[in-house]
Amino acid sequence: MNTLLMELWPYFLMVLVGYLPNEVWRVFGLVLARGLNEDSQVVVWSRAVATAILAGVIAKLVLFSTGALAAIPLSVRVIAAVFGFLVFLGARRSVFAGVLAGEIALLAGGFLFAH
Amino acid sequence: MPAMSAPVAFSSSSAAFFAGAKTALMSVFMLVLAGTYIGIGALTHDFGLSSWWLAISTVLVWAAPAQVILITTVTTGAALFEIALAVTLSAVRLFPMVVALMPVLRGPTTRLRDLLLPTHFTAVSMWVESLRLLPSIEHQWRIPFCNGMSAGYMATAAVFGFVGFYLAAGLPPLLAGGLLFLTPMSFLMSTARNARMMLDKLGLVLGLLIGPLLTILDVNLDLMWTGLVGGTLAYLVHRIREATT
Numbered sequence: 001m002n003t004l005l006m007e008l009w010p011y012f013l014m015v016l017v018g019y020l021p022n023e024v025w026r027v028f029g030l031v032l033a034r035g036l037n038e039d040s041q042v043v044v045w046s047r048a049v050a051t052a053i054l055a056g057v058i059a060k061l062v063l064f065s066t067g068a069l070a071a072i073p074l075s076v077r078v079i080a081a082v083f084g085f086l087v088f089l090g091a092r093r094s095v096f097a098g099v100l101a102g103e104i105a106l107l108a109g110g111f112l113f114a115h
Numbered sequence: 116m117p118a119m120s121a122p123v124a125f126s127s128s129s130a131a132f133f134a135g136a137k138t139a140l141m142s143v144f145m146l147v148l149a150g151t152y153i154g155i156g157a158l159t160h161d162f163g164l165s166s167w168w169l170a171i172s173t174v175l176v177w178a179a180p181a182q183v184i185l186i187t188t189v190t191t192g193a194a195l196f197e198i199a200l201a202v203t204l205s206a207v208r209l210f211p212m213v214v215a216l217m218p219v220l221r222g223p224t225t226r227l228r229d230l231l232l233p234t235h236f237t238a239v240s241m242w243v244e245s246l247r248l249l250p251s252i253e254h255q256w257r258i259p260f261c262n263g264m265s266a267g268y269m270a271t272a273a274v275f276g277f278v279g280f281y282l283a284a285g286l287p288p289l290l291a292g293g294l295l296f297l298t299p300m301s302f303l304m305s306t307a308r309n310a311r312m313m314l315d316k317l318g319l320v321l322g323l324l325i326g327p328l329l330t331i332l333d334v335n336l337d338l339m340w341t342g343l344v345g346g347t348l349a350y351l352v353h354r355i356r357e358a359t360t
Binding site: 010013014015018022024028032033036040043044045046048050053054056058059066068081095096107 | 143146147150157158161164165168171172175176178180181182183185187189190195198199200202203205206207208209210211212213214215216217218227230231234235237239242288289290291292293294295296297298299300301302303304305306307308310314315317318319320321322323324325326327329330337338339341342343344345346347349350353
């Protein structure tokens with residue numbers, strides 16, 4: 001019984017502090033979106049807010065990295081991200097080309113300068 | 116965009132569902148999700164959680180940033196309240212996404228329960244592609260198409276989570292770091308790719324600048340403020356431009 005409890009504990013935590021605090025915003029959105037029109041001003045504003053929050057998450061993942069990525073210097077991460085983005089723009093907005101270029105730059109820089 | 120052409124129609128709900136799933140498997144997000152979830156799989160391995168735990172969290176949580184937070188905190192003995200707060204802050208963006216998506220999905224005869232599944236499925240990849248593709252589809256087929264597309268994305272993510280998990284077991288740290296870099300890079304470029312209007316571009320740039328600034332200043336609830344300040348500024352500029360043209 002005790003071992004079973006130990007094994008189920010991470011799943012219980014997933015629901016309690018992962019699923020529920022995440023899902024609550026989707027449900028709020030569903031409840032509050034009733035009666036709204038797709039080009040109503042609240043919806044246009046909401047889209048801008050969602051985009052800005054997502055951009056904030058992106059910047060934080062690159063600038064304040066954790067785990068194995070944190071072992072690669074900040075300057076390498078930033079330069080690789082900028083380089084990848086420039087390739088993305090140059091390659092007619094190809095996400096694949098941009099991500100690939102960014103990864104190559106990161107690995108090359110990480111190989112040379114990792115601490 | 117086929118703005119003036121006739122809306123796309125399907126013969127049945129299941130035809131729309133499978134067309135959606137096919138769209139998902141052939142879209143660039145398939146690669147983006149594969150890359151992102153290989154990275155998350157690697158992270159899961161690093162933090163000593165199981166591959167099945169990751170697969171179930173992909174189905175239940177279905178939000179890469181929240182999953183990353185959960186994976187990196189749940190085994191390190193962080194306070195449960197702290198984890199829940201971080202997860203919920205990372206998820207605030209889902210709220211405006213659902214608000215923006217529901218009017219696109221909803222037709223005259225749509226019931227609330229038809230919207231429950233698309234609500235749970237709402238995530239960056241699905242949201243970006245839904246806003247791009249759904250307007251050209253007839254209203255009654257939008258929900259099954261969207262569910263099929265989302266199911267395709269979710270299955271892709273779950274499968275590549277396993278791939279990353281077992282790859283990480285054998286990869287050196289530098290390559291594992293490279294896997295983790297996939298998440299921000301794919302998010303950045305897929306958002307930029309979808310940003311056609313000045314409103315979206317401005318929201319992206321402002322978020323990139325304000326987000327780290329608030330973190331450095333150690334502002335509480337930084338992601339929420341990033342969205343409110345950056346999003347509102349972008350919206351105001353958009354309104355002013357519209358009023359003057």
